Amino acid sequence: MGSVDASETTVTGWAARDATGHLSPYTYTLRKTGPEDVVLKVKYCGICHTDIHQVKNDLGASKYPMVPGHEVVGEVVEVGPEVSKYRVGDVVGVGVIVGCCRDCRPCKANVEQYCNKKIWSYNDVYTDGRPTQGGFASAMVVDQKFVVKIPAGLAPEQAAPLLCAGVTVYSPLKHFGLMTPGLRGGILGLGGVGHMGVKVAKSMGHHVTVISSSNKKRAEAVDDLGADEYLVSSDADQMAAAADSLDYIIDTVPVKHPLEPYLALLKMDGKLVLMGVIAEPLSFVSPMVMLGRKTITGSFIGSMDETEEVLKFCVDKGLTSQIEVVKMDYVNQALERLERNDVRYRFVVDVAGSNLEDVA
Numbered sequence: 110m111g112s113v114d115a116s117e118t119t120v121t122g123w124a125a126r127d128a129t130g131h132l133s134p135y136t137y138t139l140r141k142t143g144p145e146d147v148v149l150k151v152k153y154c155g156i157c158h159t160d161i162h163q164v165k166n167d168l169g170a171s172k173y174p175m176v177p178g179h180e181v182v183g184e185v186v187e188v189g190p191e192v193s194k195y196r197v198g199d200v201v202g203v204g205v206i207v208g209c210c211r212d213c214r215p216c217k218a219n220v221e222q223y224c225n226k227k228i229w230s231y232n233d234v235y236t237d238g239r240p241t242q243g244g245f246a247s248a249m250v251v252d253q254k255f256v257v258k259i260p261a262g263l264a265p266e267q268a269a270p271l272l273c274a275g276v277t278v279y280s281p282l283k284h285f286g287l288m289t290p291g292l293r294g295g296i297l298g299l300g301g302v303g304h305m306g307v308k309v310a311k312s313m314g315h316h317v318t319v320i321s322s323s324n325k326k327r328a329e330a331v332d333d334l335g336a337d338e339y340l341v342s343s344d345a346d347q348m349a350a351a352a353d354s355l356d357y358i359i360d361t362v363p364v365k366h367p368l369e370p371y372l373a374l375l376k377m378d379g380k381l382v383l384m385g386v387i388a389e390p391l392s393f394v395s396p397m398v399m400l401g402r403k404t405i406t407g408s409f410i411g412s413m414d415e416t417e418e419v420l421k422f423c424v425d426k427g428l429t430s431q432i433e434v435v436k437m438d439y440v441n442q443a444l445e446r447l448e449r450n451d452v453r454y455r456f457v458v459d460v461a462g463s464n465l466e467d468v469a
């Protein structure tokens with residue numbers, strides 16, 4: 110066992126210890142600040158459904174203790190000597206990725222989220238051999254390449270969900286040429302990612318149809334988020350009436366589900382973009398894509414450049430996320446409520462305003 114370097118900072122985070130996914134206080138040390146590192150005091154951190162997948166070991170690769178959280182907004186409290194982009198006092202964000210090889214094709218094309226050597230902000234191992242730990246903690250140390258400035262005009266708690274949910278919808282719309290005004294888009298699953306999908310797509314001038322598992326969110330989808338239409342996926346008549354009507358569907362459902370009902374909603378050349386992390390095979394018969402030359406594809410968060418872009422896009426368009434701010438001592442209830450689809454639409458933990466030593 111190595112001893113703790115005098116220059117290492119001790120922090121408290123809330124960690125899962127096993128696949129029950131229950132979080133409780135956990136003390137660990139941050140690496141010594143490197144030349145290009147930014148140290149941030151965490152202010153807010155959103156709760157993404159991926160945090161549930163990870164703490165509950167849905168993908169079978171979880172390592173514990175695990176401090177989740179990858180929609181992190183904080184204040185810079187220290188910078189390494191070669192940090193040029195940030196200064197102490199800046200409000201900054203960190204998302205899903207904190208490292209990449211910088212040498213492969215995706216890295217050279219500035220789509221580092223597709224680097225095979227990417228380093229996840231938690232449940233991974235950093236270049237120094239330490240486990241990475243996420244944003245449900247008092248502080249993080251992150252290479253400046255994986256830090257973004259939160260622009261003036263965005264409240265820090267509002268900005269947090271943009272660092273994963275926001276960029277996750279923005280990136281495929283941009284990459285697949287789906288930013289053109291007038292397109293007809295579908296958002297399947299109105300949760301954290303889905304509600305940003307409605308907002309971003311509406312701001313691009315799209316006609317947006319929410320496709321939901323129940324009628325419960327209809328009024329809020331139309332009245333608050335600005336959706337143009339609302340389909341309940343189990344209503345065969347509504348689904349049949351909407352056949353062949355959409356240019357794309359952003360599918361955010363986090364569990365196994367049939368694809369064919371949604372492929373049927375697409376026009377010729379329409380795209381079904383899978384977002385949900387589902388560790389089981391999904392199926393469809395080939396004519397469902399052949400007859401109409403439809404595409405089933407996927408997309409993973411967005412690049413650092415796109416993260417900066419979506420933040421600016423939201424400021425320019427006056428977009429915010431719709432959030433419920435909670436303290437850390439509520440994080441386990443928040444995770445349970447998120448899992449049972451009981452949040453409108455993202456929990457954000459007020460980390461700096463919480464007593465992190467409290468045991469739930």
Ligand SMILES: NC(=O)C1=CN([C@@H]2O[C@H](COP(=O)(O)OP(=O)(O)OC[C@H]3O[C@@H](n4cnc5c(N)ncnc54)[C@H](OP(=O)(O)O)[C@@H]3O)[C@@H](O)[C@H]2O)C=CC1
Pocket residue numbers: 156157158159160162273274277297298299300301302303320321322323326361362363364383384385386387408409410411447448449450454
């Ligand atoms: N590809 C990527 O880069 C990213 C992937 N993800 C993944 O996307 C998925 C969605 O994430 P997020 O938006 O945070 O999740 P949420 O839980 O906030 O939203 C998921 C939505 O899917 C619908 N849904 C349908 N069936 C279920 C079910 N059995 N349980 C829960 N929800 C259901 C619900 O909408 P409704 O009530 O309308 O049916 C729900 O609100 C997750 O799998 C997450 O890991 C997240 C971020 C980035």
Ligand SMILES: O=C/C=C/c1ccc(O)c(O)c1
Pocket residue numbers: 157159160168205273386409410
């Ligand atoms: O929430 C962001 C992360 C998404 C994600 C996508 C795919 C995958 O295998 C993951 O483990 C996470």
Ligand SMILES: [Zn+2]
Pocket residue numbers: 157158159160179205273274
């Ligand atoms: Zn996420």
Ligand SMILES: [Zn+2]
Pocket residue numbers: 209210211212213214215216217224225226227
């Ligand atoms: Zn790379």
